[in-house]
Amino acid sequence: MTIIKRGLAALAAGALSAVLAVPAVAEPVKFDFWFGLSGDLARVVDTLCKNFNASQADYEVVCTSQGNYDATLQNTIAAFRAGKQPAVVQVYDVGTATMMLSGAYKPADKLMEENGYKIDYADYFPGIARYYATSQGEMLSFPFNSSTALMYWNKDAFAKIGKTEAPKTWEDVGADLQAMKDAGYECPMAINISANESWQLMEQFSALHNQPIATKNNGYDGLDARLEVNKTKFVQYVTDLKKWYDAGLIKIKSKDLGQDMVQAFASGTCQVIMTSVGDHGTVGKTRKEGMNWDVAELPVYAGTERKNSLVGGASLWVLSGKSDAEYKGAAAFLNFIHDPKTALFWSTNTGYIPVTKSGFDYMKSTGFYDKAPYKGREVAIASLTASEPTEVTRGIRLGNFTQIRAEFGTQMQAIFANKVSVQEGLDTLVKNGDAILDRFQQTYPGKTLP
Amino acid sequence: MEKRVTFGSWTIGILFAVPQLLLIFTFFYWPAGQAVYWSLTLQQPWGGGNIWVGLDNFRSILANADYWNSITASLVFAGISAGLAMFVGLVLAALTDRQLTGSRFYRVVLIWPYGIAAPALAMAFRFILAPEAGFMAVVNQVWPGFWDPGLDGTDAMASIIIAFSWKYVGYNFIFFLAAFQAIPRSLIEAAAMDGSGVVRRFWDIQFPLITPTIFFLLVINITESFQDSFGIVDIMTSGGPANATNLMVYKIYSDGFKGLDYSGAAAQSIILMVLIVVLTIFQFRFIERRVHYR
Numbered sequence: 187m188t189i190i191k192r193g194l195a196a197l198a199a200g201a202l203s204a205v206l207a208v209p210a211v212a213e214p215v216k217f218d219f220w221f222g223l224s225g226d227l228a229r230v231v232d233t234l235c236k237n238f239n240a241s242q243a244d245y246e247v248v249c250t251s252q253g254n255y256d257a258t259l260q261n262t263i264a265a266f267r268a269g270k271q272p273a274v275v276q277v278y279d280v281g282t283a284t285m286m287l288s289g290a291y292k293p294a295d296k297l298m299e300e301n302g303y304k305i306d307y308a309d310y311f312p313g314i315a316r317y318y319a320t321s322q323g324e325m326l327s328f329p330f331n332s333s334t335a336l337m338y339w340n341k342d343a344f345a346k347i348g349k350t351e352a353p354k355t356w357e358d359v360g361a362d363l364q365a366m367k368d369a370g371y372e373c374p375m376a377i378n379i380s381a382n383e384s385w386q387l388m389e390q391f392s393a394l395h396n397q398p399i400a401t402k403n404n405g406y407d408g409l410d411a412r413l414e415v416n417k418t419k420f421v422q423y424v425t426d427l428k429k430w431y432d433a434g435l436i437k438i439k440s441k442d443l444g445q446d447m448v449q450a451f452a453s454g455t456c457q458v459i460m461t462s463v464g465d466h467g468t469v470g471k472t473r474k475e476g477m478n479w480d481v482a483e484l485p486v487y488a489g490t491e492r493k494n495s496l497v498g499g500a501s502l503w504v505l506s507g508k509s510d511a512e513y514k515g516a517a518a519f520l521n522f523i524h525d526p527k528t529a530l531f532w533s534t535n536t537g538y539i540p541v542t543k544s545g546f547d548y549m550k551s552t553g554f555y556d557k558a559p560y561k562g563r564e565v566a567i568a569s570l571t572a573s574e575p576t577e578v579t580r581g582i583r584l585g586n587f588t589q590i591r592a593e594f595g596t597q598m599q600a601i602f603a604n605k606v607s608v609q610e611g612l613d614t615l616v617k618n619g620d621a622i623l624d625r626f627q628q629t630y631p632g633k634t635l636p
Numbered sequence: 637m638e639k640r641v642t643f644g645s646w647t648i649g650i651l652f653a654v655p656q657l658l659l660i661f662t663f664f665y666w667p668a669g670q671a672v673y674w675s676l677t678l679q680q681p682w683g684g685g686n687i688w689v690g691l692d693n694f695r696s697i698l699a700n701a702d703y704w705n706s707i708t709a710s711l712v713f714a715g716i717s718a719g720l721a722m723f724v725g726l727v728l729a730a731l732t733d734r735q736l737t738g739s740r741f742y743r744v745v746l747i748w749p750y751g752i753a754a755p756a757l758a759m760a761f762r763f764i765l766a767p768e769a770g771f772m773a774v775v776n777q778v779w780p781g782f783w784d785p786g787l788d789g790t791d792a793m794a795s796i797i798i799a800f801s802w803k804y805v806g807y808n809f810i811f812f813l814a815a816f817q818a819i820p821r822s823l824i825e826a827a828a829m830d831g832s833g834v835v836r837r838f839w840d841i842q843f844p845l846i847t848p849t850i851f852f853l854l855v856i857n858i859t860e861s862f863q864d865s866f867g868i869v870d871i872m873t874s875g876g877p878a879n880a881t882n883l884m885v886y887k888i889y890s891d892g893f894k895g896l897d898y899s900g901a902a903a904q905s906i907i908l909m910v911l912i913v914v915l916t917i918f919q920f921r922f923i924e925r926r927v928h929y930r
Contacts, residue, residue, distance in 0.1 A: 260893050267683045284896060288682035380876065442762060442873065443786045444769030589895035599877035603787040618702070625696075625897060629678050631687060 214239075214246040217512040218272035219519065222258035222500065223331070224251055230535045237531070238522045245515035247274075255281070255500065256588070262505070266290050271505045273516045276330060278500045280587035282318060283405065285503055286326065287585070287630050292504045292513070294520065295325045301517035305524060309542045313494045313570040317581035318501045320636040321406050327501040328520050329541040331532075333464040334495045334566050335386040337485065341478035343371060343457040352482035356426060359458070359485050363435040366457055376439040376447045376456035377427065379602055381588075381595035385498055386460045386484070387427075388420060388594055393496045393579040394486050394572075395419050400623075405583035409627040409635065413590070413619040416612040419487065425608045428601060438602065448472075451479075460484060462498060463566035467537040470559050481562045483569045493579045495569040499538065530554065539566045583635060585626030590619045668909070674902035681896040693903035702879060703887070703904075707911075710862060710884045713797060717865075718857035721801040722850070725808025730838060732809075733816035743813065750806035754867030761799040762872050785873065789880025792873045796881055799868050800861065808853050815849035816842060847927045855919055859912055884908050 221231055228251040235249040252258040255278035265271045277285050285291060298305050307315065307325055314329045339352045347365040359375075366374040377383065392399050397418040402411035415421075430436045439450040448465050450456040454474040466481065473479060486492050502523070504516050522528060529545030530552060532538060540546045546567055549555065555564045573579070584590060593615055601611035675693050677686040697703050728746055732739045749757070764770045765785065772783045785792040819842060827837045866885045869875060875882035875890060882890075884904065892901025 256894055259896075263681050263896070284681070288680075289684050290682045380874070438786060440786060442766070444766035444773070586895050586897065589891070589897075592890065592894070595876065596878050599787060603789070603878060605878060621696075621700075622895070625900070628687075629680055629897075629899075 214244055215511045215515050216246045216248055217274070217508070217515045217519075219247050219249045219274040219276075220252050220258055220262060220272045221249065221276040222252055222255040222278065223276075224253055227331075227536055230532070233535075234523075234528070234532065237528075238519055241522065242518065245518055247515065247519050259284075266505065266507075269507065271507065273504060273508045273512045274519060275503050275505060276500045277327070277503050279317060279498055280582065280584075280591070282327075282501070282581075283583045283585050283587065283635065286320070286583075286635055287633055290506055291326060292506050292508075293324065293326045294328050294502070294504055297504050297513060297517050298520065301514055303517055303521045305521075309544050311497075311541060311543065311546075311567070311570055313575050313579075314497045314541050316575050317497050322636070324636070326636070327503040328523070329497070330500055330502045330523065331464075331536065331538045332497050332499040332541050333462040333538055334497055334570050335390045335460055335484055336463050336466075336481040336565055336569065337483065338451055338459050338461065338465075338469060338479060338481050340451070340454065340457040341480055342454075343369075343374075345478075352480065353485055354482075355488040356423070356485050357488050360426065360430065360435075363430060363458070364433075367433075367435055371457055373437040373439075373450065373456040375430070375436045375458040376450045377436055377460070378438060378440045378447055379595060379598035380440060381591040383598075384591040384594040385496075386462075387423075387598075388415060389582060390460075390484055390495050391423055392418065392420055394484060394493055395490050396493045396576055396579060398578040399582055400584055403577040404581065405585075406577075406580060406635070409585065409623075409630065409633070411584060412623060413616040416609065416616045421608060421612060422487075424598075424601065424612065428608055431602060452477075463539060463563055464499075464537045466563055467559070481565050483565060483572070491573075493573045494571060494575055496579070496581060497570060533563075534560070537563070539563065539570075584623060585630075586622050589622045593618045593622070671902045671905055674899050675906050677899055679898040679902075681898060686899075689899075693899050694907070697900060697903055697907070702882070705879055706882050706884050706887045709793070709880065709882060713793065713800075713865065713881075713883055714858050714861040717797045717800045717804070717861050718854065720797065721804035721857060722808050722853055724801065725805045725853075726812050726850075728805070729809050729812030729816055730842070732813055734834070746809045747806050749803050750810075752803065754803065754864060755871050757803055758799055758868040758871035761795065761802070761868075765795045765798070765872075785877075787877050789877055792877055792881050796865065796868050796872055799872060800865055803864075804857060804860065808857070811849050811853055812846065815846040819845050844928060848929050851919070851924055851927045854923065855916055858915060858919070862908065862912055884911075 219235065221228070223231055231249055231251070235247050239246050250272075252261050255276075258275065259277060259281050262271060262275045262277075271290070295305070295307070310325075310329060314332055315325065316323075318327050318329055319325050337352060341350075343366055344350070344352070344362070346369050347362060349362060353359045353362050363374040377387070379387075389399065391397075392415070395418075397420060398404060399415055400411040400413050402408045405411035427436060431438070437450075437456060439445055439447045439456065445453075445455070447456070447459045447461055448468055449472070451459045452469045452472045452474065454477050463481070469479065483492075484495065502520060504513070504520075508516075524542070526540075526542070526545040526548035529540040529542065530549050533540055533549060534554070540549055550564075554560055597606075597611040597615040600606045600614075601608055606614070676688065676690060678689050678693075679686045728742070732742050732746070765772050765783075767773060767776050767783050767785065776783050783791055785795050823841055824837055827841055832840070862883075863885055865883050866889060869881055869883055869886045870889070873881040875886050885908065888901045888904045888908065891897045891904065
């Protein structure tokens with residue numbers, strides 16, 4: 187009996203030492219990265235993570251897709267409240283104000299400095315950096331996947347009406363759409379009017395025309411900012427869109443109706459759309475055989491001095507409450523992403539644009555933009571850098587902006603369904619949007635944006 | 637004299653009840669209490685703190701026209717979809733109960749829709765009812781502009797009602813069929829021998845005898861239409877166009893999770909809870925009077 191007992195004890199001791207021996211062989215420090223992309227894009231992020239893990243032996247990033255941007259933010263908040271937050275998280279552009287007031291992050295610039303990485307912040311395209319930086323210009327998060335809106339136009343359809351170039355002004359767009367309609371095209375231009383299109387219809391338009399979306403420089407200067415899109419050039423824009431819709435020059439295309447804008451354009455059904463440069467790859471891959479198309483900067487009204495367009499996408503935030511070792515890993519990861527070679531990998535595989543000048547130069551030097559499938563994407567950089575960002579083209583820093591976008595969708599639908607006039611709809615948008623901003627301000631009494 | 641089985645001592649009874657009570661407390665009373673607390677405060681989403689605001693959340697919600705619009709939409713949805721799902725379920729069950737040819741097959745098949753998860757079902761209906769690609773595209777070809785759930789609120793409401801009712805027809809069918817089969821055959825046969833037709837027998841014998849089931853299903857259908865509609869709305873319309881299908885439960889989700897307004901959403905869920913409680917009490921007090929239990 188005792189022999190058996192001793193034997194078991196010896197066996198247990200042996201097993202235990204074997205278990206203990208494993209971590210002694212320099213186990214890499216693991217840290218979590220949560221992101222909000224899915225499908226093809228998620229696979230690219232996974233590859234990016236694998237590349238990082240293979241590039242060094244000290245850290246291991248565990249990358250988990252949360253499905254979409256909304257879910258990523260919600261899950262991160264839930265995890266943070268339970269003390270189980272990831273070290274790095276991808277937060278979409280409009281979540282920036284919420285993040286800044288959360289008190290739940292470690293400033294990215296401080297993190298890099300503490301861990302001995304030198305990042306040249308001036309290297310970021312100003313239009314991208316300012317969107318995520320504080321009013322003092324500090325970078326609290328790192329720009330990651332970035333895009334901007336472009337106009338996609340069907341060269342064949344424009345050739346039929348005798349045009350070889352994309353229209354540069356909205357006046358020309360109106361005339362061209364009419365000409366295409368007269369030439370027998372059923373759907374000269376497609377738009378959608380849900381919450382998501384606030385980005386290209388309201389936000390990009392306002393930036394290009396140097397029009398404010400809200401007071402206090404779009405919210406950069408205080409939580410008491412309130413919307414003012416019901417008295418800017420945007421009113422005329424919506425009026426024109428509605429007029430063209432009524433005249434049959436514009437059709438509404440959405441997934442709910444059977445075909446979204448990008449599909450409608452790629453299949454040759456509709457001749458003009460406005461969407462993210464991120465769709466450039468999709469259109470190239472799914473276009474109708476033999477269709478000639480190109481991208482151009484979004485049009486402006488005649489006589490407008492064109493300003494930079496806004497960046498869209500997400501940035502990477504480092505959350506507070508993690509160990510020093512994990513922060514070291516996070517810093518190494520952010521440094522890896524910052525590398526121009528990663529920028530080339532990322533842009534080649536996704537359609538997002540490089541966020542730094544050195545990344546852009548590196549990609550140009552490799553001839554990226556000369557080759558057929560990627561040619562045209564440099565227009566996005568041209569659009570983002572059309573001017574030095576002004577006080578109102580830096581970006582949008584409004585609380586709960588997701589809800590304001592939802593309100594935009596609601597009111598646009600009411601306008602296009604003839605329930606209200608353009609002015610009434612936009613007045614309601616401002617009124618309801620202000621209530622959302624008011625509530626956000628009350629939730630954070632005495633706090634100010636950094 | 638009624639015979640009752642009773643426990644000799646309190647402790648054993650309570651011990652038996654404890655696991656259940658614990659579950660109910662953890663998964664119902666505790667979160668519900670938390671929701672009440674949140675509804676009386678302004679919560680910072682990241683947990684940085686909260687401020688006591690008393691009934692301010694309720695005041696601002698009840699002063700909001702969109703919220704009343706959402707209540708109206710929910711009531712319309714509940715009324716029509718419960719009525720439709722119960723009516724169709726009742727007719728199908730009555731026919732199946734008559735042992736017509738193939739009734740065994742129908743008995744199995746008609747139960748299936750309830751087994752399908754709401755989002756999957758909504759996905760299917762989104763395709764079927766899409767004005768440009770699905771079945772309705774054919775209808776639109778004949779009458780251009782007839783069906784446009786993208787901009788027409790009534791069409792959008794109709795599509796979520798159809799999807800929801802389709803699911804609950806299966807559920808109602810099971811209960812109705814069981815109720816019909818519990819009616820003694822001798823009653824129906826006696827009526828048939830007295831010369832009454834199918835419709836007469838249905839109204840005079842079967843219908844009065846299944847009123848308890850009808851009442852039960854009415855309560856369940858109304859309650860579920862407030863809660864189970866979420867997946868369908870989320871996939872099919874996202875509450876649009878222009879808030880036409882922004883049902884209360886969907887508004888709670890979008891304000892709370894998308895808008896990070898936890899307090900406002902908590903207050904709305906309290907209102908929804910009260911509304912369902914009131915509706916159920918109303919049904920028990922006024923409709924149950926017409927129900928005859930055996």
